[in-house]
Amino acid sequence: MVGIGSAAYGASKLFSVAMLLIFQRCCIVFFLTVYLITIDSQSIYNSDRQLSITLANYRHRFERSMNFKKLRWTVDNLNSTAICDACDLLVPEMRLLIKINRSELIDDVAIRFCKLYKLLDENVCVGAVNEYKNAVIEVLAMSPLTNKDLCSLAFECPKSPYAPVISWNVTFPNKPKPTPRPPQPPTPGSPRLNILHLSDVHVDFAYKPGSQADCSQPLCCRQGLPKPGHTGAGFWGDYRNCDIPYWTAEAILKYAAELENVDFIYYTGDLPAHNVWNQSRADQLYSINTINNMLAKIFPNKTIYSAVGNHEAAPCNLYPTPNIKTDNISWLYEVLADNWIRFGLSEDTRASIERGAFYTTLIRPGLRMISLNMNYYSRENFWLLINTTDPLNQLQWLIQWLQYAEDHEEKVHIIGHHPPRSCLASFSWNFNKIVNRYENTIAGQFYGHTHFDEFVIFYDEIDRQRPVSVAYMAPSLTTSSYLNPGYRVYSLDGDYAGSSFWALDHRTVIMNLTATNLYNKTIFIDEYDARDAYQMENLFPNDWNNLIERLKNDLDGSLMGLAYQYYTKSYAHGNQCDHHCRRGLLCNFITARSDDIHACDALPPFQS
Secondary structure, three states, X not given: OHHHHHHHHHHHHHHHXXXXXXXXXXXXXXXXXXXXXXXXXXXHOOOOOOOOHHHXXXXXXXXXXXXXXXXXXXXXXXXXXXXXXXXHHHHHHHHHHHHOOOOHHHHHHHHHHHHHOOOOOHHHHHHHHHHHHHHHHHHHHHOOOOHHHHHHXXXXXXXXXXXXXXXOOOOOOOOOOOOOOOOOOOOOOOOEEEEEEEOOOOEOOOOOOOOOOOOXXXXXXXXXXXXXXXOOOOOOXXXXXXXXXXXXXXXXXXXXXXXXOOOEEEEOOOOOOOOHHHOOHHHHHHHHHHHHHHHHHHXXXXXXXXXXXXXXXXXXXOOOOOOOOOOOOHHHHHHHHHHHHHOOOOHHHHXXXXXXXXXXXXXXXXXXXXXXXXXXXXXXXXXXXXXXXXXXXXXXXXXXXXXXXXXXXXXXXXXOOOOHHHEOHHHHHHHHHHHHHOOOOEEEXXXXXXXXXXXXXXXXXXXXXXXXXXXXXXXXXXXXXXXXXXXXXXXXXXXXXXXXXXXXXXXXXXXXXXXXXXXXXXXXXXXXEHHHHHOOOOOOHHHHHHHHHHHHHOOOOHHHHHHHHHHOOOOOOHXXXXXXXXXXXXXXXXXXXXXXXXXXXXXOOOOO
8 A cells, every 4th residue: 555655645746746847838838828828928038839628718818819820821831849748757657646546646746737727717727627627538548549649649749650550441342543633614504503501600600709818717898898998799699719699690691591592501510619628518509409499490491511510518628539438429429410400401411410520411413422430530629539540441441432423423522621631641641642532522521610711622542743632721700719700601613414513703702890880780702703703714623722822922012911811810911921921821621631741842941
């Protein structure tokens, strides 16, 4: 007993020291970063990539900052060595405490840290610990990964030379890939289809006009009075670290329903607000049901094709896989199935939705839609650290349906929440292989999650100069953070025999939040049409690649500045993005795989 007690005491003390080490060292690393964001935002002093579970939501707020994006594009490697060193120290000690059945010491140290470390809001810190501690402890106990591999996946630290546990490959049918057939423009006068794309609604039911909008918590505009000299939360929303009120979401959707002539809707997830440190299952279901009821009422005669976001789960991001026996997600999937079928899906999609929140359906003769649950590949889903290999065999299921579509001469649209490049590399690289194999079949990819207005080009795995597919990330309805609310309308090659079903143009609509709050009435703007704004003939992969070449050859020119402005939904102007920032954004546009260190080799180097 003495030996066990001594070991527990030593491990807990090392754990405490390691926690302090993280913050002492990272204070220096991130001082400049925090200063760039805002002098008043000291509550997010040490956020980078998942510094700890107590900082999960601060990281979300931090990475939404325009200045963080610019800094990250300027610094080639923002992943702090201090974080990785601390992880290397922490993980084995935490595993030791678990092994000797003293995991309560982890909880105790974390709570004490929350109470002592004044740069973090104590309620947020304690709430996050309580939300995530059980999952983290179970992951550390069950994961077959080495300590180094855990740090690599959780914090993007250097990888082991070879990690077979996290490296896996999909299997393709024994059928040769057809000769690539790039899409061709339709004949003049051909029918069109119009799609409304909604994403990242993030309604905050606790939003309070006039409240403190620059608070110490990750989500503000909910309580308290503004500090002297500061303005309170706007009635219709706020650019600062706030989500949108219900009435703003309702106004945007009503505007779209009245003004847009659309045939159907893509709806790519993230309905609840960003207060992830104190959300319950009941809270999430209230948000999902209330927002979806509003959507169904405003669009009563439109079929809505949905994908699940990371914020629908409670705790946020944690989607347990079937091998997790202590938790399940059926409480969410059953409600999603009911909602999505009410939106117009056929009853035969229910079993697949209730199993994994992914499904396929035929939208029109010749056009199939496949909705993926990207949470099964997200770095933020800690459960994947126990087993990363294609949860529920979703990618193999995708291949089967793409092969079916190829055999039956169907085109396919893929929708999901996370763009593939934001997922684990094992998924991202396999998904890229799938897109390459079925480039003749996949006519479009539609995602959300980033809140920004983005596109990503997929390239041939052998000929890196040949584009094969394009993915669109829709602008968010939420303002979080420093963004105007927006939505997207795509014009497709329409419903006729031989249609390509590719997007031919798209238009982005934003609410001018400044003017809306100033005049207390909603003011919407057609921000831009892609073909006109970017001087493109079509929106096929070759056209987007030609745009990349033009931007690359004039990186500091007005067109690249316009791309940055649209990226921010016209919150920022192009002159606010310097050469390094512009190269980083351009790199984003051509990086379809995570951890692809050579994706941007063809771009001009960073200037010294």
